Amino acid sequence: MTGQGALSRGGGPLIEVRGLRVDYGLGPDAVHAVIDAGLTLVSGSVLGLAGESGSGKSTLAYAMTRLLRAPGIITGGQVLLHGGTGPPGEPAAQPGAEPAAQGAEAAAQGAEPAAQAGVIDLMTADERQLRELRWSRIAVVMQSAMHALNPVVTIGAQLTDVLEAHRLRMDRTERRQRAVFLLEMVGISADNLRRYPHQLSGGMRQRVMIAMALALEPAVVIMDEPTTALDVVTQREILTELAALQRDLAFAVLFITHDLSLLVELADSIAVMYAGRLLEHAAASDLYRAPRHPYTLGLLRSFPPLHGPRKPLTGIPGSPPDLRTPPPGCPFHPRCGFAMDVCRTEVPAAIQLRDPGNGRSAACWLHDGTREVPAELAVPEPGTPSPGAAMEAGTGTETGTRPGAGTGAGAGTEAGAETEAGAAAKLAAPPEPAAGTAPVTRQLTAAAQLGEPAAAQDATGTMR
Ligand SMILES: Nc1ncnc2c1ncn2[C@@H]1O[C@H](COP(=O)(O)OP(=O)(O)O)[C@@H](O)[C@H]1O
Numbered sequence: 001m002t003g004q005g006a007l008s009r010g011g012g013p014l015i016e017v018r019g020l021r022v023d024y025g026l027g028p029d030a031v032h033a034v035i036d037a038g039l040t041l042v043s044g045s046v047l048g049l050a051g052e053s054g055s056g057k058s059t060l061a062y063a064m065t066r067l068l069r070a071p072g073i074i075t076g077g078q079v080l081l082h083g084g085t086g087p088p089g090e091p092a093a094q095p096g097a098e099p100a101a102q103g104a105e106a107a108a109q110g111a112e113p114a115a116q117a118g119v120i121d122l123m124t125a126d127e128r129q130l131r132e133l134r135w136s137r138i139a140v141v142m143q144s145a146m147h148a149l150n151p152v153v154t155i156g157a158q159l160t161d162v163l164e165a166h167r168l169r170m171d172r173t174e175r176r177q178r179a180v181f182l183l184e185m186v187g188i189s190a191d192n193l194r195r196y197p198h199q200l201s202g203g204m205r206q207r208v209m210i211a212m213a214l215a216l217e218p219a220v221v222i223m224d225e226p227t228t229a230l231d232v233v234t235q236r237e238i239l240t241e242l243a244a245l246q247r248d249l250a251f252a253v254l255f256i257t258h259d260l261s262l263l264v265e266l267a268d269s270i271a272v273m274y275a276g277r278l279l280e281h282a283a284a285s286d287l288y289r290a291p292r293h294p295y296t297l298g299l300l301r302s303f304p305p306l307h308g309p310r311k312p313l314t315g316i317p318g319s320p321p322d323l324r325t326p327p328p329g330c331p332f333h334p335r336c337g338f339a340m341d342v343c344r345t346e347v348p349a350a351i352q353l354r355d356p357g358n359g360r361s362a363a364c365w366l367h368d369g370t371r372e373v374p375a376e377l378a379v380p381e382p383g384t385p386s387p388g389a390a391m392e393a394g395t396g397t398e399t400g401t402r403p404g405a406g407t408g409a410g411a412g413t414e415a416g417a418e419t420e421a422g423a424a425a426k427l428a429a430p431p432e433p434a435a436g437t438a439p440v441t442r443q444l445t446a447a448a449q450l451g452e453p454a455a456a457q458d459a460t461g462t463m464r
């Protein structure tokens with residue numbers, strides 16, 4: 001289920017989600033928020049997860065990391081974490097415990113330290129294993145991360161707290177140096193260490209959260225709508241910086257957003273989620289060039305890209321279903337312009353598509369091999385404009401920052417667009433740094449240094 005772009009840029013599988021199911025509540029009133037989800041995140045690659053609000057994206061992220069809270073219940077599936085790339089952490093240690101003693105305890109329990117564990121199923125991992133893995137192997141920046149900083153503690157203290165808790169052998173000076181380094185890495189100058197969160201802009205606070213997530217050099221960072229609350233200029237700045245850091249440090253990212261256009265530029269591969277199900281998965285450029293699922297096509301027609309000429313968007317009619325009573329058959333059928341009789345009664349399974357050169361899938365009856373695929377959802381002939389490009393290119397000549405960011409699917413917003421090649425290209429030209437931020441060259445130098453083996457590192461397992 002992973003696009004070629006991701007495979008060529010990354011390594012082997014890092015996280016494999018298999019048949020994951022999550023409900024909220026029990027019995028007939030249960031909300032089926034994630035249904036048989038299957039995904040592979042490749043080491044060093046960016047996997048985008050897109051879908052309208054209420055599709056189950058955050059629930060999937062919480063469940064994968066075992067951070068799901070009641071009334072959420074994981075009712076089935078596996079989430080396999082492989083050794084992955086990047087420097088492994090030291091064996092976990094409890095605060096105040098000697099690392100050697102902790103290692104002996106782990107050995108006595110017959111358990112390997114997480115970094116040496118090979119493959120572990122996070123769904124059956126115990127609390128001690130999960131504590132070892134969080135932050136040091138898997139870092140999470142959740143949807144409300146901007147408000148996750150403690151308002152009465154300085155930025156510097158919050159960064160050094162993470163290091164103090166997880167890297168027991170670092171002394172105070174080393175922790176401060178590391179905090180400066182992490183802050184500069186995300187483009188914030190060191191004099192901000194003494195400032196409180198309310199003294200920083202929203203974009204700077206989000207950069208601090210990203211610095212914290214990268215503090216222990218995790219193999220994967222899961223980001224749930226990390227830029228949704230920011231203005232489009234700041235959003236673009238942060239995504240540009242994130243893309244540069246990700247390329248330099250080669251950590252994997254699961255980037256969750258309702259805005260598919262962000263992923264087209266940032267991700268190697270994209271999975272599209274709707275009503276708790278993954279409906280399409282493809283390399284990002286393929287998905288943009290030739291969406292094969294009607295829902296993906298609708299999403300592409302709902303969000304403006306980050307820049308380019310303006311053009312009206314068509315969106316998707318209707319709204320997502322109540323997941324307590326999802327429609328029978330294909331969950332998208334009440335909103336789908338291509339719906340057939342079979343769609344109203346039978347749930348389509350994910351069908352592996354035989355597009356040239358790419359492993360991709362779509363859960364749609366149109367692709368079961370017995371029907372003529374509508375032109376919008378067929379693979380275009382070489383040189384034919386993509387549905388996305390055709391929709392956006394139009395005759396418009398006006399360029400600029402997209403005006404309709406954050407509008408939901410279905411909104412008939414005036415929007416920006418760009419050429420297919422431009423959309424498929426990765427974010428390249430970093431914008432001017434905002435006030436209080438460090439020059440980009442400095443960030444990149446700092447980013448390169450992060451790859452250096454750090455001083456002694458330990459994980460207390462405390463999730464902060
Ligand atoms: N705590 C909860 N209790 C009951 N239902 C919930 C809860 N959290 C989320 N849901 C439901 O689960 C579904 C998926 O939600 P969510 O994972 O937040 O979607 P997304 O992140 O794609 O917006 C939605 O229908 C939502 O109403």
Ligand code: SF4
Nearest residue numbers: 330333336343364365
């Ligand atoms: S299965 Fe049918 S209703 Fe569902 S997306 Fe495909 S054509 Fe539309």
Ligand SMILES: [Mg+2]
Nearest residue numbers: 057058059143
């Ligand atoms: Mg969400």
